[in-house]
Amino acid sequence: MDKKYDNQNDFEKIASLGFGVETRSAQYRHLxxxxxxNGNRVLQNGEPVKVKFPDTNGKNKIPAEVRPDSAGLYALRDLREKAEAIRPPQPEPKPKSRIKNRP
Known part of the structure; x- marks a missing residue:
């Protein structure tokens, strides 16, 4: 992995892998x-890839703006790990040498 990828937060890492995050409300104050x-839910083994977590104060509706040490932050971390399992991050290619016959 490169340094640029390591300096991003979990939401930006998910976006750099080519995925997005959709938020839905669930029962009993859960999100x-x-x-x-591409606007469609990612399926793995016929099931959508999702993370369900408690959201008692309702401040995690926007995944890009989750607060530090909130349940949404840990849910994004878990979702990022699932996204990396599906599509691992690719390192940036090294620049080619200007000298012929050198890697």
């Missing part, structure tokens, strides 16, 4: 973050 690609 669900779904992993999306």
């Amino acid at each position: 669900v973050y779904y992993l999306t690609e």
